[in-house]
Amino acid sequence: MSSDSNSTPPGRRGLIAFAWVWVGVPLAYGLYELVRKATQLFTG
Amino acid sequence: MSPPVAPPGWSRWLVPPAALSVHLSIGQAYAWSVFKPPLESALGLSGTQSALPFQLGIVMLGLSAAFGGTLVERNGPRWAMTVALVCFSSGFLLSALGAATEQYWLIVLGCGFVGGIGLGIGYISPVSTLIKWFPDRPGMATGIAIMGFGGGALIASPWSAQMLESFGSDSSGIALAFLVHGLSYAVFMLLGVLLVRVPRTERPVGDGPSAVDGPQVSARNAVRTPQFWCLWIVLCMNVTAGIGILEKAAPMITDFFANTSTPVSVSAAAGFVALLSAANMAGRIGWSSTSDLIGRKNIYRVYLGVGALMYALIALAGDSSKPLFILCALVILSFYGGGFATIPAYLKDLFGTYQVGAIHGRLLTAWSTAGVLGPLIVNWIADRQEAAGKDGSSLYTMSLFIMIGLLAVGFVANELVRPVDPRHHIPAPAQKEKEAADVQRQQ
Numbered sequence: 001m002s003s004d005s006n007s008t009p010p011g012r013r014g015l016i017a018f019a020w021v022w023v024g025v026p027l028a029y030g031l032y033e034l035v036r037k038a039t040q041l042f043t044g
Numbered sequence: 045m046s047p048p049v050a051p052p053g054w055s056r057w058l059v060p061p062a063a064l065s066v067h068l069s070i071g072q073a074y075a076w077s078v079f080k081p082p083l084e085s086a087l088g089l090s091g092t093q094s095a096l097p098f099q100l101g102i103v104m105l106g107l108s109a110a111f112g113g114t115l116v117e118r119n120g121p122r123w124a125m126t127v128a129l130v131c132f133s134s135g136f137l138l139s140a141l142g143a144a145t146e147q148y149w150l151i152v153l154g155c156g157f158v159g160g161i162g163l164g165i166g167y168i169s170p171v172s173t174l175i176k177w178f179p180d181r182p183g184m185a186t187g188i189a190i191m192g193f194g195g196g197a198l199i200a201s202p203w204s205a206q207m208l209e210s211f212g213s214d215s216s217g218i219a220l221a222f223l224v225h226g227l228s229y230a231v232f233m234l235l236g237v238l239l240v241r242v243p244r245t246e247r248p249v250g251d252g253p254s255a256v257d258g259p260q261v262s263a264r265n266a267v268r269t270p271q272f273w274c275l276w277i278v279l280c281m282n283v284t285a286g287i288g289i290l291e292k293a294a295p296m297i298t299d300f301f302a303n304t305s306t307p308v309s310v311s312a313a314a315g316f317v318a319l320l321s322a323a324n325m326a327g328r329i330g331w332s333s334t335s336d337l338i339g340r341k342n343i344y345r346v347y348l349g350v351g352a353l354m355y356a357l358i359a360l361a362g363d364s365s366k367p368l369f370i371l372c373a374l375v376i377l378s379f380y381g382g383g384f385a386t387i388p389a390y391l392k393d394l395f396g397t398y399q400v401g402a403i404h405g406r407l408l409t410a411w412s413t414a415g416v417l418g419p420l421i422v423n424w425i426a427d428r429q430e431a432a433g434k435d436g437s438s439l440y441t442m443s444l445f446i447m448i449g450l451l452a453v454g455f456v457a458n459e460l461v462r463p464v465d466p467r468h469h470i471p472a473p474a475q476k477e478k479e480a481a482d483v484q485r486q487q
Contacts (some may be wrong), residue, residue: 006301019062041316
């Protein structure tokens with residue numbers, strides 16, 4: 001049986017990285033804003 | 045439309061970001077409150093009126109997930125993500141037109157009705173595909189996607205607020221913000237449409253488990269089983285208990301410690317709400333992944349049993365310990381998120397992957413019910429207690445004990461879950477037909 005996940009061609013690795021950065025950057029921004037707000041619990 | 049089959053060498057690690065691009069977008073729905081004050085002042089609306097697009101959107105989410113699930117299974121994830129993209133983005137574009145022409149009904153139609161269909165179809169679009177790609181870790185896979193729904197509001201809330209600050213809070217500023225939202229989300233969700241693929245084989249991880257191991261039950265048969273309704277009660281009770289805290293978090297922590305030497309300020313209460321959102325998100329990925337190791341029934345025992353214990357601690361400790369209150373609330377919210385994220389994998393265990401997306405869609409009616417039930421209980425009781433002259437933590441004591449009761453009902457329902465009777469399984473010829481179709485797809 002072919003293993004779709006075990007033998008990723010090198011070209012696809014770039015695509016995987018791009019896809020994760022695409023969703024990771026906005027999520028990181030959201031988390032940063034969340035942490036900034038959450039610290040008010042201890043400082044506010 | 046036939047589902048897009050992965051070419052040889054396609055990595056399954058491309059599917060979670062495809063799912064996330066959709067869930068991070070539609071999660072924006074929970075940041076609707078950012079638009080409420082500008083809409084109220086620009087169009088002269090009341091608070092109830094300005095909440096209408098969000099409420100209609102959540103109703104449409106439940107309805108489209110319940111009734112569109114079979115279509116999603118039939119046409120595949122790319123079709124579903126395309127429908128979600130078109131509906132969600134065009135909802136914003138219609139709302140932009142509504143704000144520009146000061147026709148509020150267009151905003152209700154856009155973000156509420158049309159956008160709500162995008163929410164429902166988008167929410168269930170990647171579930172079945174993720175489970176098929178990750179038969180070895182279905183909890184983790186669906187946890188990633190459903191975590192994205194929680195993350196969507198974290199992104200949209202500051203982003204939309206900054207946009208309104210730049211464009212202005214009058215009707216033309218709101219219209220421009222809606223327009224930018226519609227176009228941006230269309231581009232962002234396009235990644236999901238382009239990347240999502242169904243696996244070529246039923247065993248996408250080499251020697252790992254097959255996606256069709258175990259019993260396979262159709263959506264039509266699943267709703268006739270007691271297992272479906274037990275899980276419906278489990279989800280409804282778990283979500284009701286979580287929403288009970290989430291919906292009143294800021295006033296609750298303020299009221300709880302109002303009579304102490306260290307009352308909670310408004311900004312600290314806002315920080316508490318943000319921390320709860322973080323716990324909700326972390327629970328989605330963390331607890332759902334843990335369910336792959338300890339089993340679905342056991343993880344729901346934790347959500348419901350330990351959740352009830354946490355509520356009991358809050359009720360018994362009263363205003364004596366702020367750290368204990370915060371810790372218990374965080375654990376409850378992590379279980380709330382975990383409950384959402386683990387349910388697709390639980391459904392897969394009981395009903396197989398055959399129509400798990402459609403079954404999940406039907407089960408989400410429990411969410412809609414809980415969305416009404418949770419806030420209703422907490423608000424109604426708090427109002428009654430206030431009218432009776434109570435204050436501080438005693439305003440919420442009865443609500444907390446009701447939540448414990450609800451979690452106990454959910455715990456019993458989880459204990460009643462047994463493997464599905466074989467008479468509900470799809471007959472062997474249908475299974476063979478499906479396998480033949482899969483082989484044909486691969487050629």
